[in-house]
Amino acid sequence: MKIVLFSRPQVAHDAGELRRLFDGMEAFGFDCAVNEEFAPVVERLTGRQIAPQCRYGGRVGEQPADALMLCYGGDGTLLEGVHRLGGAPIPVLGVNAGHLGFLASVPAGGVEHLLGELRDGTLRTEARTLLDVRGSFAEQPESTLCLNEFTIQRHGAGLISVETYVDDQMVATYHGDGVIVSTPTGSTAYSLSAGGPVVAPTCSCMVITPIAPHNLTMRPVVIPDTGRVTLRVRARHSDPFVTLDNRTCAVSPEASFTVERAEQKIFLAVPHNISFYDTLRNKMMWGIDIRS
Numbered sequence: 001m002k003i004v005l006f007s008r009p010q011v012a013h014d015a016g017e018l019r020r021l022f023d024g025m026e027a028f029g030f031d032c033a034v035n036e037e038f039a040p041v042v043e044r045l046t047g048r049q050i051a052p053q054c055r056y057g058g059r060v061g062e063q064p065a066d067a068l069m070l071c072y073g074g075d076g077t078l079l080e081g082v083h084r085l086g087g088a089p090i091p092v093l094g095v096n097a098g099h100l101g102f103l104a105s106v107p108a109g110g111v112e113h114l115l116g117e118l119r120d121g122t123l124r125t126e127a128r129t130l131l132d133v134r135g136s137f138a139e140q141p142e143s144t145l146c147l148n149e150f151t152i153q154r155h156g157a158g159l160i161s162v163e164t165y166v167d168d169q170m171v172a173t174y175h176g177d178g179v180i181v182s183t184p185t186g187s188t189a190y191s192l193s194a195g196g197p198v199v200a201p202t203c204s205c206m207v208i209t210p211i212a213p214h215n216l217t218m219r220p221v222v223i224p225d226t227g228r229v230t231l232r233v234r235a236r237h238s239d240p241f242v243t244l245d246n247r248t249c250a251v252s253p254e255a256s257f258t259v260e261r262a263e264q265k266i267f268l269a270v271p272h273n274i275s276f277y278d279t280l281r282n283k284m285m286w287g288i289d290i291r292s
Contacts, residue, residue, distance in 0.1 A: 001118065002064050003030040004090065006081040007072040009095055015045040017111065021072070021095075022046055023066055024115040026045055033060075035084070060084050068093060068118065068269060069257040075103040075189070079245045082147050088277050102188045102279060103147075106271060117271055125267040128201060129183045129225060135257030137242070138250040147266055148186030150259050151243045152251075153178035153211065158237030163237070164208060165224050165230040171204035176213040178240070181206055181259045188280070196220040206261070229259040283290050 007013070013037060022042070025032050034042060036057050039050040042138065048113040060069070069092045071081040078094040087094070094104025106114055117123040131146040154160040154177050162179045164171045182191040187199035187207055196209035197220060208229065209220040223229070235239050242249050242257070280285060 001066040001117075002033065004016065004063060004067055004069040005034045005038070005058055005072065005078070006069060006084060007035070007041070007097075008077050008080065009041050011073040011077060013041055013045060013072075015099065017097070018042060019046050021111050022048055025093060027055040028115050028119045030115070030118070039239035042044055058084065059086055060088060060090070063088070063090055070095060071104060073097050076246050077275075078103045081247070082248070083143055083145075085144060085266075086143060087130075087262075087264040089264075089267070091192070091267045091269045093123070093125075093233060103185070103268070104284060106274065107203050110271075114271060122260040122271050125269050126202060127265045127269050128185045129204075130264055130266055131181065131183055131259050133242075133244060133257055133259050135231075136251055136255035138252065141244060141247060143242065145262055146186075146244045147183065148189045148245050149180050150184035150192060150257070151180045151190065151211070151244075152225045152231055152233055152255075152257070153235065153241055153243070154235065154236045154238040155241050156234070159240050160240050161213065161234040162167070164232070165274050166208075166227045166231075168228075168230070171208065171221060172210075172218065174210040174213055175215065175217060177211040179231060179236055180211060181231070182207040182209065183207075183225075194220075197222065198280065202223055206259070225261040227260075228255065231259070 033054050033056050034050050036055045039055050067090050069090050071078040071094045096104040113181045123131055133144045133150050147246055162174045180191050184199040184201045184203045191207055191209040194206050194209050196212050203223050204225050206225050207222050210218045233255045242251050
């Protein structure tokens with residue numbers, strides 16, 4: 001089995017944890033490829049040498065059928081790793097070296113147990129929806145797929161207006177800071193902080209969440225993921241921009257976009273002892289009695 005390891009140089013890497021990860025992969029007989037930005041960090045902290053043929057660049061490229069991408073960092077690292085896959089059908093596993101970690105849910109200290117599950121073939125996978133975005137980008141992005149969310153936002157002090165339609169039926173014109181269209185996976189990301197609902201990641205839906213709307217009666221809307229969302233921007237005193245997960249793109253003040261469920265899916269690898277609800281309780285500290 002081959003592990004495609006991805007991390008970012010700016011992550012606070014622990015030398016001991018990296019040594020345990022590489023020692024474990026070697027002990028279990030896994031092949032490994034490391035992204036070219038992370039390879040020098042591995043060499044410096046572990047003393048291992050990463051051969052040129054074991055490095056990859058901006059795209060992961062063709063991999064064996066049993067390959068798995070292991071993203072070592074936080075949720076942002078996993079999102080960037082998914083982008084590197086470019087829709088390739090390789091399961092993705094997040095090891096959390098960051099903080100909140102809804103996607104990268106495996107603690108860094110549990111690497112040995114995780115590698116054992118990989119060897120034994122007991123690691124389960126969950127299919128997660130991607131969004132596909134088409135529209136008036138100032139410069140066409142390399143990939144228009146999103147795992148968490150697509151947003152239209154204002155830049156500067158002036159508000160923007162976003163006419164929003166679902167299957168050509170008008171939902172609302174949102175006046176404020178912008179609009180988020182999220183997947184169920186992304187419901188615990190930006191949408192949650194903007195007042196959106198928590199959605200179980202295997203639900204078949206999308207969430208439209210206004211960002212700081214000037215009309216306080218505006219509320220998030222949950223729609224079937226078979227729908228097509230159309231967004232038309234009106235920004236007279238602000239230069240809007242859009243984000244596709246953690247990638248930012250400039251757009252014109254009169255831009256328009258369509259957001260649909262992508263044909264491709266991402267398969268997140270999940271250890272048997274970790275569930276979405278466990279993660280939700282632990283990360284959000286639900287049930288903690290703060291009265292004492």
